[in-house]
Amino acid sequence: MQIIEVHVVIVGAGPAGIATAGCLNKLRISNIVLERDDCPVSLWRKRAYDRLKLHLGKDFCSLPHYPFPSYFPNFVPRVDFLHYIDSYIAHFGIDINYNCSVDSAFIDQSSRKWRLLVTNNSSGAGEIYEAEFLVVASGENSEEYIPNIKGLESYQGESMHCSKYLNGREMYKKNVLVVGCGNSGMKIAYDLSTWGAYTSIVIRSQVHYFTKKMVYVGMLMLKHFTVEKVDKIMIVMSKLKYGNMSKYGLTRPKEGPFALKIKGGTTPTIDVGCVKRIKNGKIKVYPGISSIKENKVVKFVDGQHAHFDAIIFVTGYKTNVLKWLKDYKGLFNENGMPKPSYPNHWKGKHGIYSAGFSKRGLEGISFDAMKIANDINFTLTSRVNQITS
């Protein structure tokens, strides 16, 4: 089989892969992006709900060297974000091979280069790529995660992961349980409630909650003040706006929101109206689930039980890196996340890089893309300088 040789191969055409290709193209370093799906940013195009918007202000979400158009609103809707990505690809002339699933990547012992075994999903044929540099940009959210709950396999209602949820049109006057209170959980619960579903949400852990504006102000303040100071202000703002919500099942962690985000990647929840609906009883809060019984009954850890026509698992994602990256030791841990902590997470040995694995959203992705492209450029130019001197 013919081997396709490139300087840099990038796995994944999400924002991270596209941003890295854009930065490399700007430096005139040839590269190819391999994408298993048939389009770019498939997470945003195919696996996200209609109401989704960027929840951070647009100053924190544009990709490198290409700001959002000035007429875009501060919180960019999903469809505008897709247009922006399409024009980013056109502007930088990014080369993407769609329908290409990377099945494995390893270091070839004779060439000492990265070798990738790829299946072309449209023809079914196998392809081999060889590259000096490998950029892992397959995403923190590449595999849906649904917890193992006793009785779930025999649940007779409708159950789905949130990546299949578009809107609540079919849920009017149905009892729906949303499991998970991250950013997707709170937004989907709110969305369902506005579509007239009798909505409940499982909140099993402590959580920080803010309005979009508070987080926007907080992100701006972080440019000038310490994390501790900003966190204190954030909590005061949240308390002033929402008060004490513990009797409704919402308690704040002791540690501040940005400190937690930086330390563990736990993202504070940006509330778009869910908290108000919890307060006025339109959305009911339950603690963790203990099991699912017959007749669509869900039992909770505090002994309560209730009947649900549908369950939406908004329980997050996992990475798929360990499934296809064979020589990963050094850069990735057993959860498929970078071993070195931020800001050293983006580079490994033998020409491997990670883009989009710092749990810092699109801002983190831009940071990674620029670091990676500059580092590859540095390696290549120092080599040319050595030869010519």
Ligand SMILES: Cc1cc2nc3c(=O)[nH]c(=O)nc-3n(C[C@H](O)[C@H](O)[C@H](O)COP(=O)(O)OP(=O)(O)OC[C@H]3O[C@@H](n4cnc5c(N)ncnc54)[C@H](O)[C@@H]3O)c2cc1C
């Ligand atoms: C619903 C949602 C909303 C978000 N909103 C925001 C926000 O407002 N602001 C913000 O800053 N961040 C946000 N994020 C976080 C983050 O910015 C996005 O998840 C972003 O899409 C991550 O980009 P990525 O390129 O790293 O990963 P992805 O977008 O997941 O792209 C990875 C790509 O790799 C492909 N791929 C995976 N495995 C393979 C393989 N083996 N072979 C070939 N291709 C493969 C996938 O098909 C996918 O297209 C959001 C995340 C989610 C889930």
Ligand SMILES: NC(=O)C1=CN([C@@H]2O[C@H](COP(=O)(O)OP(=O)(O)OC[C@H]3O[C@@H](n4cnc5c(N)ncnc54)[C@H](OP(=O)(O)O)[C@@H]3O)[C@@H](O)[C@H]2O)C=CC1
């Ligand atoms: N732009 C936007 O508007 C949006 C942005 N996002 C971003 O997308 C990324 C993914 O977010 P999201 O999909 O919400 O995933 P997250 O991983 O952030 O949240 C998963 C949630 O599921 C809960 N959970 C997991 N297992 C269970 C279980 N067995 N029982 C009960 N609860 C459980 C977790 O609770 P626990 O903490 O107890 O484990 C947590 O609340 C985040 O970075 C987020 O910020 C998401 C949505 C919208």
Ligand SMILES: O=C(O)C(=O)Cc1c[nH]c2ccccc12
């Ligand atoms: O949406 C996400 O997943 C993000 O990680 C974006 C993000 C970066 N910093 C934040 C601080 C508060 C809320 C979201 C984010």
